[in-house]
Amino acid sequence: MNNKKLVVAALAGLICVALAGPARAADKIVICALTFVSSSPLFIAADKGYYADEGLEPEFKFFRAAQPVALGVASGDCDFGVTGLTAGFYNLAGKGALKIIGAQSRVEPGFDFVAYMASNKAYDAGLTSVEAYPGKSVGMTQVGSTFHYMMGRLAEKRGFALADVTLKPMQSVPNMIAAVKSGQVDSILMVAHIAKALDGAGAAKIIGWVHQETPWQLGALFTSTWNVTERREMVEKFIAAYRRAATDYHAAFNQLDKDGKRTFGEAADALIPILMNYVGPKPTPAKIKAGAPFIDPDGRLRVQDIYDQVAWHKANGLVDDSVDPSAFIDLSFVDGHYDVPGN
Amino acid sequence: MAEETGQTPVPFRGGGFQPGARRWAPWAAFAAIIAGWQLASSTGLLPPLIMPSPYEVVLALGHLAASGDLTEHVGASLSRIAWGWSIGTLAGLGVGFAMGIWSLARSAGIPVVAALFPIPKIALLPLLILWLGIDEAPKIATIALGVFFPTVIGTYSAVDNVPRSLIRMAQSFNLPNPAIVWKVILPGAMPGILAAFRITSSIALILLVAAEMIGAEFGIGSFILAAGNLMQTDQLVAGVVLLSILGLTISFVLGRVEAWLLNWR
Amino acid sequence: MDLFVQGVSHHYGDLQALDAIDLQVKGGQILALIGPSGCGKSTLLGIMGGMLQPTEGDVVAAGVPPADSLNPFTYIFQDFALLPWRSVAGNVALALEHHRLDRAERTARIEAALVLTGLRDFAAALPRQLSGGMRQRVGIARAVAVRPAILFLDEPLSALDAQTRELLLEDLLAIWQREATTAVYVTHNLDEAVRVADRIAVLSRRPGRIKQVMPVEIPRSERGDARHAADLAALHAQLWDLIRGEAAVADRELADG
Incomplete structure (x- = not known):
């Protein structure tokens, strides 16, 4: 390779780097999630225009594992994320960059998950x-x-x-x-x-x-600490849209008949086509029903359960002793959380 | 005086372009990197979310050593590397020699090696699990496969580089073929084979993490994976440091082996 | 032992290197092969010792090699062909190890060869520690150790500087003075040929043909004498006349043309 070719290659590289870094519009929010049925409220809110009603313009980024979602929110590349609560999540949250602001799926009696x-x-x-x-x-x-x-x-x-x-x-x-x-x-x-x-x-x-x-609180909705302190109004709007969608989901998928058996009515049939657009790999309606977890209609968390999870992980050496749940749970966005530990 | 006598010294234009050894330089380089890193951490330039400080890494290593897990992890990994590397190397030497010596083996072998070498061994993991289970066998096989192909390529190129004149000489003295392989080709190929060993030993370390993805309770690779999953970055970096130390140690041992086997150069 | 080259031709692909060579090596004599570069001298030497399969013709040996000859047809190479990882003694031993010899005889043969070539004090040295001349002495010692019936020397001195060449040539002549040898000596150096050979075969340029075989009548041991200087110089001039024109053409030729 002669010098001229090297220069051309270097210039080509620079141009690629320049083109790859787009500016981010200020009114946009970035939602990061897995393409699971448990992420449903996020999809429903987008499809039914609940974000737009709040003046938000959502952009989805999908991941194949839970860890990058939490990392994406912590690094500021994502504004909101929902995933299951793992020891890795708690260790990351313990570093102060994340705040849990609402609930996602919950392992609830009567709901096979x-x-x-x-x-x-x-x-x-x-x-x-x-x-x-x-x-x-x-x-x-x-x-x-x-x-x-x-x-x-x-x-x-x-x-x-x-x-x-x-x-x-x-x-x-x-x-x-x-x-x-x-x-x-x-x-x-x-x-x-x-x-x-x-x-x-x-x-x-x-x-x-x-x-x-x-039964336990399996998943949560979280945002970055920076959003909570600097863009609180935006977070509140997002939560409002999320809760509307969670209510829709609740009506469709969280129902038990009088024998304690799950039932899916017309409401579920109406939502399933929406979810089929998002959930991957391409599911059948039966698979969506089988994979649908219980999700609290108002985004309320079982707060004590999260404290218990952190304690269990600490006892098993999976979460650092310095991690304090009260520091990364913000209860102020949703009313009526369950089992809030007394101070 | 130059003007007075009309004489000017001929300027010296040689020198340079001859990198030599400076004994202190590697230590100074490591010290500088670690000092700079610690400084960045201490001043808050490098937040703990992004990177733990060297001090935290040392603490994590100390903790690991005190709990006794360190020896378990290192022992498990070393045994996998030793087995995987030995199996891959022996098989690779055999095939490489065959390809270096026989036209049929070479003609058949080169396209097969070219087709199989670039396959990421990690992509074969599900198959290896189906064939070999989840215990030690697939972990050793992953490393052995990774080591095999570069050994084959290194060996047959090394055999190619044995001067033909030496082989003709041996034939002119009526040496039997096995003696030619053993006394002329093997020692003549040794520099190339040892160079391949340097590469394959690094590959074995790189593949350790992949090999220990599945069903490993102990091992440096599984420790690094778990630390990554748990977002325990201090332990993650501690594991990486362990791998580096292992790499340096192996490189040092290989250097000694080279100096001993190739003293004739 | 006598050696007969009968109708040997050789091709490298389309290129004809040797054409219908008939030649005889007489027992106890040294035959020099000279010719311009590219005339196929080395190819012919390879064919004579069984290292190359000629395209046509064959090479026949007549007579029985001496009882103690382990390797009747033995080469000494231009590039020495020493194993760099073996000591001087080890390189000599290489030629003996695959023969059934008791330890005492093997040691004796190595010792004798090293003494003959003046390498006794260097037995443990590695080739890289030796000068070019010493390295070729190892090559000679290795050949001597197997007591060849016919020795093939492929430009044995041409990788050496002029002074070393002179010294080694004197050594070779001294060795051949002591024990009668049958040898084929390939060289492009007319001086060497004149000093060494009983007969000199001159090859023409590509394809190589035997142009002339010239006997050297003066006994080898007397060729240094001043009274023969004029005869030898005349022989040298005669040889040079034979190859001069072709050497000039060979010099101007592109390597792969």
């Missing part, structure tokens, strides 16, 4: 209920994930030590599914629509549901 599953081999060998967990191996995504936490809480409730099960980090849900199908782990925890499909296909067995054992 996460299942305990046994591999066929382990099921035949006696892993037919959650009491039989000690001595078994359990596949999860990552250390400190919601799966890890749910397993820990189950151990506490059922009176065995978490150390009695072998936790195997597999990094991704597809890896977990492959491992339980082939019997390389005895068990996994799995979200409902996949769990039911696996069980229905005879690839693995559902042996219980988390909502029957340890």
Whole structure:
């Protein structure tokens, strides 16, 4: 390569860098989320124009893992995010850049959302209920994930030590599914629509549901600390739109009949086409129903539960001792949060 | 005086372009980097959200050592690297020699290696898990696969670089073929093979994190992954520092092996 | 042992290097092969010792090699071809290791070869520590150790500077003075040919043909004497006349033209 070519290459590189850095419009908000049914209120508010009603212009950025969503909000690339609450999230929140301002999905009695599953081999060998967990191996995504936490809480409730099960980090849900199908782990925890499909296909067995054992506040809506202090009005507008959409969602997906069984009426049928535009990979209406979690209609959090989660993670060495939940939960945007710890 | 005598010294134009060794320079470079980093952290220029300070990293390492997990992590990783690297290297040497010596092996091998070498080994992980389970075998296989291809390429190029005149000489003295391989080609290819070892040992370290993604309780790679998932950046950097130390150690050992095996150069 | 080259032709692809060569190497004599560069001298030497398959013709040896000859057809190379990772003694040993010899005989052969070439004090040295002349002495020692029936020397001195060349040539002549040798000596240096050979075969330029075979009648040991100087100079001039024109053409030729 001669010098002239080098100069041309360098100039081409500079031009690319210059073109790649667009200016961000001031009236826009950036919403970061996963393309899961649990992100539904965000999608409904966009589709029904609730953001526009509040004078907001939303832009979605979709991620394939929860961690980048939280990092995106912390770094200021995203204004709002919703994801499950993990040890990693709490450690990041503990550094002061994030504020939880409302609720997302909750594991609520009567609503199938996460299942305990046994591999066929382990099921035949006696892993037919959650009491039989000690001595078994359990596949999860990552250390400190919601799966890890749910397993820990189950151990506490059922009176065995978490150390009695072998936790195997597999990094991704597809890896977990492959491992339980082939019997390389005895068990996994799995979200409902996949769990039911696996069980229905005879690839693995559902042996219980988390909502029957340890209901908890699984997901949250959060924004950056900078937004809370500097753009409070915008955050309030966003919350208003989010709560309207959550109310719609509640009417469609959070319903139980008088026997305690879930029902989906016309309201659900009306919302499902909207959600199908956002949820990926391209779902069927049945999959949306199976994967729909309970989401509080007003964005109210089970606050004490979050304190308990942080305490559990700390006790297991997954969250730094310095992390203080009261510092990263802002209760001022939503009225009527549950179980607010007294000062 | 130059004007008086009409004499001017001929200006010196040589020198430079001859990088030599300065014993203190590596230490000074590390010290400068770490000092600058600590300074940036202490003054708040580098917020802890973005990067932990060296002091915090040292604390995390100390904590890891005190808990006894350090030896577990390092031991688990070293054994995976040792197995994976040895298997990949032995297989690579065998195939590389075959390709260096036999036309058929070379003609068949070069396109196959070219097709398979660039595959990111991490993409094969699900297959490796199906074939080998989630215990040690797929982790060792990941490293072995990563080491195999560069070893093959390094070995057959090294065999190519053995002067043909030496092989002709051996033939002219009627050395049997196995003796030619053992006494002429192997030692003659050794410089190239050792250069490949430097590359493959680094590749083994790079692949450690990928290898320990699945089902690893202990290991530096799994420790780094977990720290990343938990957003414990001090531990993350501590794990990276461990990898660096491991890399420096391996490089030092290889340097010694080179000096010993190639003393004839 | 005698060696007969019968109707040997050789092609490299389309290029004909040798054309219908007939040549005889007589036992106990030294045959020099000279010619301009690119005349195929080295190719012919390779064919004579069984290192190259000729396109046509064949090479036949007559007679039985001496009983102690481990490698009847042995080469000494222009670039020495020493294993750089083996010591002087190790390089000599390489030629012996694959033969069934008891340890004492192997050591004795190595020792004798090193003494003959004046390398005894350098037995443990590595090739990189030696001068060019010493390296070629190792090549000679290695060849001597296997007691060849016919020795093939491929421009053995041309990688050396003039002074070293002179010294080594004297050494070679001294060795051949002591033990009668059959050898083929390829060189482009007419002086060397005149001093070494019993017969000198002159090759023409590409394709290589035998132009003339000239005997050197003066005994090798007397060629340094002043009374033969005029005869040798005349021989030298005669040889130069034979190859001069072609050498000039060869000099002006592009490498791959």
